[in-house]
Amino acid sequence: MDIPELGFSIEIGEITLTECETVNQFQGSKTQPPQFTRGYGLVFGMTERKAISMALVDRALRWAELGEDYLGAPAQDEEFVLYHCDNIQATGFLEHIKLPHYVDFQSELELIRKLRRDAQQMQEAAE
Amino acid sequence: MKEYNFAYLDEQTKRMIRRAILKGLAIPGYQVPFASREMPMPYGWGTGGVQVSAAVLTPDDTLKVIDQGADDTTNAVSIRRFFQRTAGVAVTEKTGEASVIQTRHRIPEQALREGQIIVYQVPIPEPLRFLEPSEVETRKMHALEDYGLMHVKLYEDISQHGDIATAYAYPVKVEGRYVMDPSPIPKFDNPKLDMAAIQLFGAGREQRIYALPPYTKVVSLDFDDYPFQPTKADHACALCGSTSSYLDELITDDAGGRMFICSDTDYCATRVEDAA
Numbered sequence: 001m002d003i004p005e006l007g008f009s010i011e012i013g014e015i016t017l018t019e020c021e022t023v024n025q026f027q028g029s030k031t032q033p034p035q036f037t038r039g040y041g042l043v044f045g046m047t048e049r050k051a052i053s054m055a056l057v058d059r060a061l062r063w064a065e066l067g068e069d070y071l072g073a074p075a076q077d078e079e080f081v082l083y084h085c086d087n088i089q090a091t092g093f094l095e096h097i098k099l100p101h102y103v104d105f106q107s108e109l110e111l112i113r114k115l116r117r118d119a120q121q122m123q124e125a126a127e
Numbered sequence: 128m129k130e131y132n133f134a135y136l137d138e139q140t141k142r143m144i145r146r147a148i149l150k151g152l153a154i155p156g157y158q159v160p161f162a163s164r165e166m167p168m169p170y171g172w173g174t175g176g177v178q179v180s181a182a183v184l185t186p187d188d189t190l191k192v193i194d195q196g197a198d199d200t201t202n203a204v205s206i207r208r209f210f211q212r213t214a215g216v217a218v219t220e221k222t223g224e225a226s227v228i229q230t231r232h233r234i235p236e237q238a239l240r241e242g243q244i245i246v247y248q249v250p251i252p253e254p255l256r257f258l259e260p261s262e263v264e265t266r267k268m269h270a271l272e273d274y275g276l277m278h279v280k281l282y283e284d285i286s287q288h289g290d291i292a293t294a295y296a297y298p299v300k301v302e303g304r305y306v307m308d309p310s311p312i313p314k315f316d317n318p319k320l321d322m323a324a325i326q327l328f329g330a331g332r333e334q335r336i337y338a339l340p341p342y343t344k345v346v347s348l349d350f351d352d353y354p355f356q357p358t359k360a361d362h363a364c365a366l367c368g369s370t371s372s373y374l375d376e377l378i379t380d381d382a383g384g385r386m387f388i389c390s391d392t393d394y395c396a397t398r399v400e401d402a403a
Binding site for chain 2: 089091094096099111
């Protein structure tokens, strides 16, 4: 960390990281000749499998810049990948169901009753 | 009180949230992303609303918290206690005496006035989410004002069910621009969204804030031949006799007996007191 008042860097701590570069085959596209391509992964701790998987996903996400086709694969979709790595808290949706829902349920009830009443009237009119 | 910064959150976080609120007020109905914090309560229990309330509260404020219109429900009681402990603000159950009202899924019956702030807890801020699962796509649709899909959904409801089959979280259009989810308030409350108070919406889990400045034009989506209709149970309140308030239906015995009472407990209690 650089402290402007001191004019030099000081160490504030150490963390273990695992870094990984993968070399992937690439047979070329309309815009790029065949070549090897790279994916990059960096994770906290000593978790090689996690770093490799990050590198593979990183490579998959680079389809656009390499001129590859979008195959509709989830790993090619940034939003899909991000929402599954750094996700919104899905537990919250379940947790909230423990709270009362009188109001919206009542509103649904009125609507269902009205739809059923209308449907019944239409049926009676038809008969 | 010494253990907590005022209203729990640190000042940097409150500043970040206030910026999002100001942006939301400047672009009514637009969902502003914000760096939602972990709060000491489960996601889905009003973490967004609590962060917005924490950012707008001042030591002079009087806070009211309701869930489903009632001051005495679990969620309302725990959030009210939270701010009593962490902000030391005055609390009230009287709609008229509150300067900040946090609500889950109701707008009080008594009209709010200028100077008041109402904070809504929002589970799913994106009105188009059930029509289009991708956030990239829905943001594009908002940017291009491309709301055809929503109108098709409403039209399909009518052709299939004879009516628009949405009873709560009924979509609105704000100042002729953004389509907005008013949070899961019953559609009975939608006409009140044109109000004198500032309305702030916080979705903690989904990390979005949006807002309506006072007197913003808010129109519930409908068709000329199928106009929007706010609905409520066709009864009077069994306690206060009100025929104009939103009612909850309670089952009272095993023989199908039921009674209808106001969902807004303060409104109902005040009417009962005045009549006595």
